[in-house]
Structures are given as structure tokens and as C-alpha cells.
Amino acid sequence: MIRYSEQHIDEDDIFEVKEALMSDCLTQGARLELFEESITKICKAKAAVAVTSASCALYLTYLAVGINEQTLVWTTANTFTSTASMAKILGAEIDFVDIEIDSYNICPEALRNKLTTSDQSPDFLVVVHFAGRSAKMKELALICQRYDITIIEDASHALGAQYGSSMIGACKYSIATIFSFHPVKTITTGEGGCITTKDRALGKKLKLLRNHNIQNNSKVPWYKTQEKIGINGRMTELQAALGISQLRKLKVFHEKRLRLVKIYADILNEDQYVLPQFDTPDNISSWHLFIIRIRERSEIKRNLLIQNLQEQGIGANLHYYPLYRLNLYTKNKSAFPNNELYFKTALTIPLNIKISFQDHDLISQKINALFRT
Incomplete structure (x- = not known):
């Protein structure tokens, strides 16, 4: 069977993963930092946070920006379930906006019409860049600005894509962008995902949340503090090593x-x-x-x-x-x-x-x- 897409692994990838496997550090090491730095440079973002999957990236982003039982989230229905379900698991109400029939992305005119006929505007609009092609971000951003709606980009399909003069992931119109490194995607880390943002404070918050939101005590570092719940969303050094090698290609x-x-x-x-x-x-x-x-x-x-x-x-x-x-x-x-x-x-x-x-x-x-x- 010729699959619709699959990973491409070469000897360079295998070498990098072996080197990581033989190293002293298998998690939370220098390779993860280098992978995040590489994503930041490619996307022209201020920060990147690599995690175990795009679903994890969506969940942590939604958690970090405060999505909860009082939140209304709109997105497109032409997407993988995680775009919506990771918000729903936090208690958010979900609704959908129709797509354009030529790009298959969320339709600015449909968004405008839905806003004028709805009793309540959403707190967040999650824009999916379907199949790798950017949605009409400038138009969507102008509409969302009028209604005080925060944009999050689900760019699971769109690493390396460009809209206007900006790379997808630069977050010119959004608070954060999510990427996927599943084997069928443009590059792979086996499983994996990443969040980019132009807000360094949000990037720092996301890095805490992917590590249970636990911090070392400033005076006694083997004592811990934990004010809010996080999860284990850490990407391993093996995954990061593969990601670094894949990014070169x-x-x-x-x-x-x-x-x-x-x-x-x-x-x-x-x-x-x-x-x-x-x-x-x-x-x-x-x-x-x-x-x-x-x-x-x-x-x-x-x-x-x-x-x-x-x-x-x-x-x-x-x-x-x-x-x-x-x-x-x-x-x-x-x-x-x-x-x-x-x-x-x-x-x-x-x-x-x-x-x-x-x-x-x-x-x-x-x-x-x-x-x-």
C-alpha cells in the first residue's frame, strides 16, 4: 500500500538518535534545548516549547491561557479531533465556523456572519491551517480584534509554511501556534509536538506546565513549590535528536x-x-x-x-x-x-x-x- 504520507528516516537520523541513546542524559537535556532553538529560528518566534504530541501542545496551550468551564471556543470542524477536544476536556464550550470551499480553511465571512447572529462571541478562535496552507490570518485577525477574541493557531500541518512575509509559527496574529511531528507530518520525532509564541512569559509558563508545574525552591533547591497542576509533557532527548536531524532536511x-x-x-x-x-x-x-x-x-x-x-x-x-x-x-x-x-x-x-x-x-x-x- 502506498500510504498518503509517512516518515522518511535516513542514516543521519539513526546516527543522531544512537548518539542520544548512548549519552548520559535521556530527558531534559541539551538536545531538547537545541531543537527548541532551531524551531524558534525557523519560525521567527520568541520561544518554542517541545512536548510529547500536538494534542499535548494544544492542551497545555489551552491550560496556560486559562480556558475553562466558562470559556467559549470556536474553531473549524474540518480538523483532527484534538483541536476541539483538548479544550472540551478543560470544560470549554465548543462551536464551529464554516470553511471556505476553495482553501478548506475557516472562512472569514462565515465567522463575521456567525458573530453578528450569535448571542455570545467566543473567547478564543482556534484557526487551523489545513493541509499546510495558511488561513486568511489578516482578515480573521481584524474580525477578532473587533470582538476581542484571542487567536490560537493549530499549525499541525503547516511547519515551514509562510503567510505574507511571516513564517507560520511567528505568531504575528496569534498568542501561540501548535505544530505536530507525527510520522505523517513534514518532519517527525516519532510522536511529538511544539508550541511557538512571541510571548516569552507564556513560553516560560508552558515549560513549567509540561513539567507538572513544579519549581525548585529558590533557597533550598531540593524543596519544591507547585501552585497549579501541570502534566508530564516532556519530549525525550531521543525525540529531540531525531527532530534536530529532520529539521536539517x-x-x-x-x-x-x-x-x-x-x-x-x-x-x-x-x-x-x-x-x-x-x-x-x-x-x-x-x-x-x-x-x-x-x-x-x-x-x-x-x-x-x-x-x-x-x-x-x-x-x-x-x-x-x-x-x-x-x-x-x-x-x-x-x-x-x-x-x-x-x-x-x-x-x-x-x-x-x-x-x-x-x-x-x-x-x-x-x-x-x-x-x-
């Missing part, structure tokens, strides 16, 4: 993804399906996912296409099943017409840097052939 990984995108763009038949938005000078995607949509609004036909591709060894998938359709949230789907259209027509096809350009060419031809049958 981030540009190479991105360049190969761009070449694979071009193959799809050149071969796939646009008469039968809608291709994703391509890069512009003001919005450069990390190309985590390659999404196409069939032009016929037919959930059955889309599902058959995914099934047929999987039977031919091509790991097509759906990203994502809308969160408002889950029993945990159960919102009226008619409130999200664009998300519903997307859900019924979209599929993810492999954008996997481990496989050859010839294989991606073959995938394109097989997809075209399925539409001719």
Missing part, C-alpha cells in the same frame, strides 16, 4: 513535495475533480496533504473512489470527518454548507516523499482511469 522535504504537487497538477484531469489551491507569493503551503474533490456531489461515488484506490494499493483517505457530526458535539450540519460539500466530495491522495516520482505519475493515471470507467 526540512527544505529538501518541502522541495520534493513541491515536485510531487507539480506532477499531480500536470496529469490529473480537472474536468472531473477540483484540485487544491496552489501557492501564491503571499501564501506558501507546506503541502502536508494533497486534497482533490469530485465535481459531482456524491458521497457514495467519493467513497467508491477511495475504496477502489485502496484496492489498487493507493492509500487514499478522508481528512476529515466533520467534528459537528460526532456524538461529542452534534451540531446542525445545515449550518456548515461548505464543510458538508467538502465532506461529501473530498479525498486525500498520497503525497509521500518516500515513493518515486514515477509512482506519483502512476497514481495520477489510475485516478484518471477510474473516472473513465
Whole structure:
């Protein structure tokens, strides 16, 4: 099976992990600090806090900014469950905003309309940069500024992406940005995540929270203080070593993804399906996912296409099943017409840097052939 995405591990990665494994320090060491410094430089952020997963990063961020039972959080339903569930676990009320039908990101106009018709505006808007392409942050920020809404960015898909003159992760429009280093993402640490912020005080707070929020007594360091509850969210030195090695190849990984995108763009038949938005000078995607949509609004036909591709060894998938359709949230789907259209027509096809350009060419031809049958 050609997976839609997977990790690329080479001898340099293995060497770095072995070196970490043979070192005296397996956790909370110099490699973690170097990895965080490297992320900070790439994103042009003020601080970075590496943790065990993006879900952990979301949870700690929500905890640090004070999300609780009195908080209302809005986000997109076209995302992995953690974007919403990590706020819900803290007691927050969750609601969703419809997406744009071309970018599949949260729609500024839908946000504006929802705010004018809602009794209460949210305390936080969690903006997801879906598939690696930035949402329209400038427009969203102007709306949120008017209603005093704090933005958090879920950039689990978007390490290396750029919006305007800023790297995603610089937090130009937000209080914090979350990244994922799961094996299917642009780089991997096995499992892992990170928070970047322009607020050094928030970065310091997050580092405490990932270590149970325990501090050493200033006078007697083997005595401890703990004013609030934190968790063990620490990334190991082995993970950080892999992350450092992977970051050195981030540009190479991105360049190969761009070449694979071009193959799809050149071969796939646009008469039968809608291709994703391509890069512009003001919005450069990390190309985590390659999404196409069939032009016929037919959930059955889309599902058959995914099934047929999987039977031919091509790991097509759906990203994502809308969160408002889950029993945990159960919102009226008619409130999200664009998300519903997307859900019924979209599929993810492999954008996997481990496989050859010839294989991606073959995938394109097989997809075209399925539409001719």
C-alpha cells in the first residue's frame, strides 16, 4: 500500500538518535534545548516549547491561557479531533465556523456572519491551517480584534509554511501556534509536538506546565513549590535528536513535495475533480496533504473512489470527518454548507516523499482511469 504520507528516516537520523541513546542524559537535556532553538529560528518566534504530541501542545496551550468551564471556543470542524477536544476536556464550550470551499480553511465571512447572529462571541478562535496552507490570518485577525477574541493557531500541518512575509509559527496574529511531528507530518520525532509564541512569559509558563508545574525552591533547591497542576509533557532527548536531524532536511522535504504537487497538477484531469489551491507569493503551503474533490456531489461515488484506490494499493483517505457530526458535539450540519460539500466530495491522495516520482505519475493515471470507467 502506498500510504498518503509517512516518515522518511535516513542514516543521519539513526546516527543522531544512537548518539542520544548512548549519552548520559535521556530527558531534559541539551538536545531538547537545541531543537527548541532551531524551531524558534525557523519560525521567527520568541520561544518554542517541545512536548510529547500536538494534542499535548494544544492542551497545555489551552491550560496556560486559562480556558475553562466558562470559556467559549470556536474553531473549524474540518480538523483532527484534538483541536476541539483538548479544550472540551478543560470544560470549554465548543462551536464551529464554516470553511471556505476553495482553501478548506475557516472562512472569514462565515465567522463575521456567525458573530453578528450569535448571542455570545467566543473567547478564543482556534484557526487551523489545513493541509499546510495558511488561513486568511489578516482578515480573521481584524474580525477578532473587533470582538476581542484571542487567536490560537493549530499549525499541525503547516511547519515551514509562510503567510505574507511571516513564517507560520511567528505568531504575528496569534498568542501561540501548535505544530505536530507525527510520522505523517513534514518532519517527525516519532510522536511529538511544539508550541511557538512571541510571548516569552507564556513560553516560560508552558515549560513549567509540561513539567507538572513544579519549581525548585529558590533557597533550598531540593524543596519544591507547585501552585497549579501541570502534566508530564516532556519530549525525550531521543525525540529531540531525531527532530534536530529532520529539521536539517526540512527544505529538501518541502522541495520534493513541491515536485510531487507539480506532477499531480500536470496529469490529473480537472474536468472531473477540483484540485487544491496552489501557492501564491503571499501564501506558501507546506503541502502536508494533497486534497482533490469530485465535481459531482456524491458521497457514495467519493467513497467508491477511495475504496477502489485502496484496492489498487493507493492509500487514499478522508481528512476529515466533520467534528459537528460526532456524538461529542452534534451540531446542525445545515449550518456548515461548505464543510458538508467538502465532506461529501473530498479525498486525500498520497503525497509521500518516500515513493518515486514515477509512482506519483502512476497514481495520477489510475485516478484518471477510474473516472473513465
